[in-house]
Amino acid sequence: MKMTILNGERATTVDSDSGSSIGVADLLNATGWQLKAEGLCQGDVCVPVRDRNELVVDDAVDLAAFAKALRRPVVIDAGAGVAALGESTAEVGDKLHNRIAPDFTLADINGQEMTMSKIGRKKKVLVVWSSW
Template sequence: MITILTDQQPLHVTPAGPTDTGLWLTRDDVTRATGFELKPEGLCKGDICVPLPRHGTPLVDGSGAVDVAAFWRHMGQPVVHDEARTTWVLASGARERAAALETFEAPDFRLPDLDGRMHGLSEQRGKKVLLATWASW
């Protein structure tokens, strides 16, 4: 069992292959972890399809399992893992984050309050919102 951390909740999955060369997940787990679905045109999420590279090491095997780490890097997004290769982070890349900010649309997020109740920034839509950070340290 390994743990995959994305912008959503941590996901615990059994990899579809050894993790020493990549992060192979079954077709269904790819979708659970990333929202991308394997289709004839590539890996797709909503209207966006990322074609698979035609050359080099394949990202998909005969069973439809995908090396998600290689796919993530193919999209120019960071992948990091611990030394044991049991915890993986599929993060958002700088290009995606910068492009989001350049639209001036406030990036949405969901975070817990002290009691663990989740709140989304977009629930405040219709008001002027001062989003302010602080820390104890």
């Protein structure tokens, strides 16, 4: 079956036997993390994995174990073939308490992608509303 992984601003569809795990080879593309001897790694940062047998079964990464290892929340609907990964609540709290504005990319009114960090050293006012 196919499974869609919602991670940050990305949605990636991969093959999944169970609806709750994805192939080791698909992990990097779907999540930005990859499995190495050191543990789960993103760039130069690696997080040790205490129970690799819980994380990897038959060459597939269990998404619940993956989220647990990274202390990230996850919602998995195996029947519908979709999972959403969130950010670590502790990391979000630390960033907000330290006043760090998370970067983001959105389409502007002309459909062109705009990334906040590329605006440069300017004052920025982010206005959010809904037209309902």
